[in-house]
Amino acid sequence: MAQLIDGKQISAAIKDELKTEVASYKEQGISICLAVIQVGNDPASSVYVGNKKKACAYIGIESKAYELPEETTEAELLSLIDSLNQDDSINGILVQLPLPKHMDEYKITQAISPKKDVDGFHEQNVGALQVGSQGFVSCTPAGVIQLLKRSGIDICGKECVVVGRSNIVGKPMAALLLRENGTVTICHSRTRNLAEVCRRADILVAAIGKPKFFDASYVKEGAVVIDVGIHRLPPAVEGGKSKLCGDVDFDSVAPHCSAITPVPGGVGPMTIAMLMDNCVATVRK
Numbered sequence: 001m002a003q004l005i006d007g008k009q010i011s012a013a014i015k016d017e018l019k020t021e022v023a024s025y026k027e028q029g030i031s032i033c034l035a036v037i038q039v040g041n042d043p044a045s046s047v048y049v050g051n052k053k054k055a056c057a058y059i060g061i062e063s064k065a066y067e068l069p070e071e072t073t074e075a076e077l078l079s080l081i082d083s084l085n086q087d088d089s090i091n092g093i094l095v096q097l098p099l100p101k102h103m104d105e106y107k108i109t110q111a112i113s114p115k116k117d118v119d120g121f122h123e124q125n126v127g128a129l130q131v132g133s134q135g136f137v138s139c140t141p142a143g144v145i146q147l148l149k150r151s152g153i154d155i156c157g158k159e160c161v162v163v164g165r166s167n168i169v170g171k172p173m174a175a176l177l178l179r180e181n182g183t184v185t186i187c188h189s190r191t192r193n194l195a196e197v198c199r200r201a202d203i204l205v206a207a208i209g210k211p212k213f214f215d216a217s218y219v220k221e222g223a224v225v226i227d228v229g230i231h232r233l234p235p236a237v238e239g240g241k242s243k244l245c246g247d248v249d250f251d252s253v254a255p256h257c258s259a260i261t262p263v264p265g266g267v268g269p270m271t272i273a274m275l276m277d278n279c280v281a282t283v284r285k
């Protein structure tokens with residue numbers, strides 16, 4: 001049976017390490033503060049923002065919440081970001097996505113100072129990752145690398161197949177695996193013979209955004225499978241509980257893997273742990 005990669009346990013270990021590190025900074029009179037901006041009240045975003053604030057409190061990072069009404073103009077949001085960019089008491093700035101339709105997400109994410117861009121979305125940080133210089137890395141793919149490393153899975157020389165080419169997950173994931181000396185293939189909706197390409201993978205990263213898309217026919221015997229997807233399935237019976245699943249059909253794939261991440265409890269908890277790591281990195285020497 002496959003090794004279950006426990007994202008809950010690994011993220012908890014990272015948060016505990018960060019808590020110790022933050023306490024030592026506090027003794028030196030150094031504090032860390034994250035500004036968290038939410039526009040409107042999308043329920044899923046409220047849950048994510050709440051979890052980020054909770055993680056900050058646990059680690060000893062101050063968080064300042066800016067809950068703005070749906071009707072906030074782009075100019076008003078840009079003005080808030082500008083003032084936070086200039087405020088020396090703010091180490092990191094996070095604007096929760098998605099934003100309301102009348103706002104240009106690209107313009108907003110690029111307005112955050114690259115030095116405070118703890119999401120790693122600014123072009124300067126995206127470029128830094130490509131050329132291998134210091135910068136903030138997008139949290140979910142950074143979390144995948146930690147899951148692999150802390151589970152004793154070597155990336156060097158391995159065939160890594162990433163399915164998905166988003167700016168937040170697929171592209172930075174490929175760059176990180178390459179940085180770890182993996183042999184990397186990026187697949188997407190136009191890839192021909194997708195299952196055949198996936199079957200080459202020693203490490204398969206599923207980030208296609210379709211529930212239970214990958215069954216056993218996509219997976220080589222003994223591969224490591226990392227499931228980045230998260231979907232809420234409707235209840236099997238009316239009034240029943242809805243269930244979470246990933247991009248991978250776990251029951252079909254797990255018997256063929258050497259290791260696999262579950263959903264929930266795999267990649268999900270790592271995103272916040274790596275966000276916290278990026279916040280702490282703002283004061284690391």
Ligand code: GUN
Nearest residue numbers: 094095096097098119139
């Ligand atoms: N919405 C969904 N995931 C994320 C994330 O990682 N960062 C931000 N800012 N918004 C998101």
